[in-house]
Amino acid sequence: MGDIYIYMLIILAGLAITDLVVGVSNDAVNFLNSAIGSKAISFKTIMIIASLGIALGALSSSGMMEVARKGIFNPGEFYFDEIMIVFMAVMITDVLLLDFFNSMGLPTSTTVSIVFELLGAAVCMSLLKIGESETETFLDLGKYIASDTAIEIVSGILLSVVIAFTIGALVQFLSRLMLTFNYSKRPAFLAGIFGGLSLTSLYYFILVKGLKGADLGALNFIFDYTTEVYTTLGYGFIFWLVFSLIYVYVLKWDIYKLIIILGTFGLAMAFAGNDLVNFIGVPIGAYDAYNVWSAAGSPADFAMDALAGQLPSQRWLLLLAGVVMVLTLWFSSKAQAVVKTSVDLARQDSGTERFKSNALSRYLVRYSILAAEGVQRIMPAKASAYISKRFEKAPSLGIVSKNADKPAFDYVRASVNLMVASILISLATSYKLPLSTTYVTFMVAMGTSLADKAWGTESAVYRIAGVLNVIGGWFFTAFSAFTAAAIFAYIIYWGGFYAIIGLVVLAVVLITRSFIMHKRSQTQQKVTDELQKxxxxxxxxxxxxxxxxxxxxxxxxxxxxxxxxxxxxxxxxxxxxxxxxxxxxxxxxxxxxxxxxxxxxxxxxxxxxxxxxxxxxxxxxxxxxxxxxxxxxxxxxxxxxxxxxxxxxxxxxxxxxxxxxxxxxxxxxxxxxxxxxxxxxxxxxxxxxxxxxxxxxxxxxxxxxxxxxxxxxxxxxxxxxxxxxxxxxxxxxxxxxxxxxxxxxxxxxxxxxxx
Structure with missing residues (x-):
């Protein structure tokens, strides 16, 4: 009997590697779009910095692994074989769902997918247990599902959309008021202050809050000096302010590029720390469950209460997953299509829009214009004139670039994108809350682009339609993940190991077909003669x-x-x-x-x-x-x-x-x-x-x-x-x-x- 579960663990390991590949392809947009969109540094440099961030961030994700094994359901209410069915259904669903969105070139939330897959499979298994019980009814479903934690996670994910958009827009508005679009001509001390604030935020929330939960062995003593929040922030701000002023005044270097470099590193690290659970949390949970079950003598009916407690972190698995993520980042071509969607929706200039307008986007733009006109009427004339002057675009040199590869936005917006997104994600990771990195980074980028007036009357309806399409895709992800995981769990429950083999074969066939079609479309794009401007x-x-x-x-x-x-x-x-x-x-x-x-x-x-x-x-x-x-x-x-x-x-x-x-x-x-x-x-x-x-x-x-x-x-x-x-x-x-x-x-x- 135990041999079957060994085979299941091997299959789960293969699915975990596949999930890492398709997951990183989807989530590369989270930490690459700002650096790529601003063209501050070369693509190769961006990839090296992001790779280092991912490798280090993988170590900080150990605490997040608990979410997969006890954050959505109560493991003590399930036997070992039932837990394995739930985990197997979740992983098969996750691989297929993420590959589908990658093939469409749309960013989706891996956090939403894993949360609703766990919820769907657990609900299905709970209903099957209730159906076989003579005393339990549908009202007993709450006994099996960790409803309080699940509601906290789901509400946190949804709330992050509003928070990320609002904070992104507010910080960008204030930054632009201080620096304007012609930021290179502003006094150097303003760049120093902006650099001091940005680097302090990245230092505290990434290194202190983000890495504090990491198992760094002998290096853990570093965090003994960061227990006092205000002291740490105060000294940190003084140090980084002095550093930024020296960087700007003495060395005459571009502080914005440094912020983008460190922000990309920090955001990649935050991504790995928060999202690694989405890809390997379930297989690690299955591995822990198998170890507990084996240590107990492999009984037929063994309740998995141990999964609700503290279990040792599998650091070697985290490091291995980090290596796979880095390799995927370098060699996945699907990631580029997903990055392009986010960059296009946030770019400063108008041009060929990817999405078509719809009735809702036209409605929102029409009434937003009316609201803006109302605010303009009640605002003092001097304040209105001052703000308008601060948001004037830098004068053109007379030649308008037609190069499609030009920067989508400037260094200031890229810096704010990275800083705000990094802070929000790292803060959530420190509280072991699986925040959706896709939601946060995407909505921060949309908020900063709105504050920067990138959504003008010629592009607003198309940009908003694009945002609505992406957000609609997230809700579709939640529904699809819940339904598919529940169906797969039901099939595995009745079909046993043969059903698992059939579903894995189906997944392999569909992913192989998707890979071949993607390669074929790339080949056709190279063969097809493109029209030149x-x-x-x-x-x-x-x-x-x-x-x-x-x-x-x-x-x-x-x-x-x-x-x-x-x-x-x-x-x-x-x-x-x-x-x-x-x-x-x-x-x-x-x-x-x-x-x-x-x-x-x-x-x-x-x-x-x-x-x-x-x-x-x-x-x-x-x-x-x-x-x-x-x-x-x-x-x-x-x-x-x-x-x-x-x-x-x-x-x-x-x-x-x-x-x-x-x-x-x-x-x-x-x-x-x-x-x-x-x-x-x-x-x-x-x-x-x-x-x-x-x-x-x-x-x-x-x-x-x-x-x-x-x-x-x-x-x-x-x-x-x-x-x-x-x-x-x-x-x-x-x-x-x-x-x-x-x-x-x-x-x-x-x-x-x-x-």
């Missing part, structure tokens, strides 16, 4: 730069058009759906180029107005091409998806002739734009006009067929739509070619005149 300020330069984009659009348009119609002819719904995604992606990329027009025009000098008109016209034509491709793809997909009649033989024959001609024209055009030999466009323009005549002849043939034969209405509507949209597609393509040819001809004429 133009940066030149002359027509000749725009022709050179944008010709690459036009060549890319022609190449992708050729593939989309031919693949869509081939899929329609063969009634291949999978191919049609893939084509639909491709057309949507092209449309989004072209929209991104159009959204960049503001920055493009800002960079032009007065002599280059013609270049802006040329580029705007080009982008307008490319958008028309994408819209035609979207219509052709959508109508073809809907036709097959609704099981309408297939195309007739004569229609297929005509379409294949058109496909062949269009492929040649797009291929020739792509080569010309790629090589920038625009003299060949004259021939292409002539060929495209011939194709238009061919399409018109096919339309006339279909009209005659419709009048003389019994045609399907849906079939006829689709076919006419395809031909008409093909004609529009070719018309726009001709306009692009003619535009480039005329500008090329004019510039060649100007060159001859100058000679």
């Amino acid at each position: 133009a940066e030149s300020n002359t027509i000749q330069g725009i022709i050179e730069e944008s010709s690459e984009t036009v060549a890319t659009v022609f190449k992708r348009a050729r593939d989309m058009y031919s693949n869509t119609l081939e899929g329609l002819i063969t009634q291949d719904l999978g191919s049609l759906k893939s084509g639909r995604k491709a057309t949507k992606k092209l449309a989004v990329e072209i929209d991104g180029l159009r959204n960049n027009i503001y920055f493009f025009i800002k960079n032009l000098d007065e002599k280059s107005i013609g270049a802006s008109k040329f580029y705007i016209d080009v982008l307008g034509h490319l958008q028309d091409i994408s819209q035609s491709l979207e219509y052709i793809s959508r109508s073809s997909t809907d036709h097959i998806n609704n099981n309408h009649k297939s195309l007739k033989f004569t229609q297929i024959k005509d379409l294949k002739e058109i496909i062949e001609r269009i492929q040649k024209i797009f291929d020739d055009s792509k080569k010309i734009f790629k090589s920038k030999e625009f003299s060949g466009l004259e021939k292409i323009i002539y060929e495209k006009r011939e194709l238009l005549q061919l399409v018109d002849s096919k339309i006339e043939k279909q009209v005659k067929r419709t009048k003389n034969t019994d045609e399907s209405p849906k079939n006829t509507t689709l076919y006419f739509g395809l031909l008409l949209e093909t004609r529009d597609l070719m018309n726009v393509t001709i306009q692009v070619a003619e535009q480039y040819y005329s500008e090329y001809d004019a510039s060649r004429f100007d060159n001859e005149e100058s000679e």
Whole structure:
């Protein structure tokens, strides 16, 4: 019998490693987003600092391990075999749930997931025990669940959202009042004061409060001198203030970079200290339970009262987990997608927004504007003018950066993000409260971005919609975690070890499938030619730069058009759906180029107005091409998806002739734009006009067929739509070619005149 539990412990160990990998991929956003978003230090340096923080923080998490084994349920009410079922169901659920969110590129709370998984599995097991009892009823459920502790944990998690957002906004508002956006021009002593306060906070709450519970062996004597809070803070502030002033005045170094470096280290350490329980707390609880059960002689019915008491910490397991977390941080590509979501929602400048607005975000923005106007009316004019002046953006140098890799926000905001989040998480860890690091860091970042007026009228609805989506994902996490863990516990209870094997195999298959799909999407992104923004300020330069984009659009348009119609002819719904995604992606990329027009025009000098008109016209034509491709793809997909009649033989024959001609024209055009030999466009323009005549002849043939034969209405509507949209597609393509040819001809004429 004991062999089964050995196998279960081995499976739990494997799940723990997997959970660490997917968990760190999800939670990397917690301690990387501020440093990455500010571009204060190189990415490699960020990773090294975060790795050191994680390694040290893993040692401080020993006290948090108690939450997994006694924080949600009363272990004394369960037998050993029942506890093992709960732990096994929790770990399988956790791995699958976190991998799902990572694949979606959304940050979710590992704390919420583990808490509600433990709650769901424990409730399920409790109800099964109640159902088998002749004396107990549903009202006895409270005997099995540690309701007071569970409610404290859940309410603390929810309350952290409000606290983190509020404190983040308040501290950022005060910091910006003191330092302004032009902080590098402010008196150096202000930077020293800000540095003193920031470093004191990081010193006390990270090193003193955060590491005090760590089992550091001989080094524990360090904390004997930090028992007096006010004394420690007072002396700490004096030391760090003097240090900051020397750093700024004498060494002439950037104190904000130092805060970001130490803040990243501290936040990574706080993350490991608080969140390690989410990944290995359950397996360690199972290991402790097995040791207690084995020491008692492995009885059949053995109550797990011992789990409610103090058990020795498994320091070697904590160190091993820290190593796995560090390796994951370096080698996980999914973490980057999750980081991008948080950075995009907090960035200072407007641009292409990831999320679409919804009714609730529009409602909140509309009434927030009204409330702000009301506050503005009652505020004294001098106070209002003073605050507005402090929040004026630093003057631009005349050139607006179009680089997508530019900093999302400045050093001051990054410093506040790291300082406030570190303090809140470390404070919770010192009280052994599993605060959601995702909730805290995300909401602090949102609060500071709001205080910094990053959510302007052009971006607020999209940013708020993004925040609502992420928060909605957290509630979905709670519901999914509770339900799935309860279901898995029920299956394992009745299916035994065979059910465990089946569920583990299912988890392996799904995670492997997710890994393969993620790798495939990465490969496709590398293979797919991305559209490039133009940066030149002359027509000749725009022709050179944008010709690459036009060549890319022609190449992708050729593939989309031919693949869509081939899929329609063969009634291949999978191919049609893939084509639909491709057309949507092209449309989004072209929209991104159009959204960049503001920055493009800002960079032009007065002599280059013609270049802006040329580029705007080009982008307008490319958008028309994408819209035609979207219509052709959508109508073809809907036709097959609704099981309408297939195309007739004569229609297929005509379409294949058109496909062949269009492929040649797009291929020739792509080569010309790629090589920038625009003299060949004259021939292409002539060929495209011939194709238009061919399409018109096919339309006339279909009209005659419709009048003389019994045609399907849906079939006829689709076919006419395809031909008409093909004609529009070719018309726009001709306009692009003619535009480039005329500008090329004019510039060649100007060159001859100058000679």
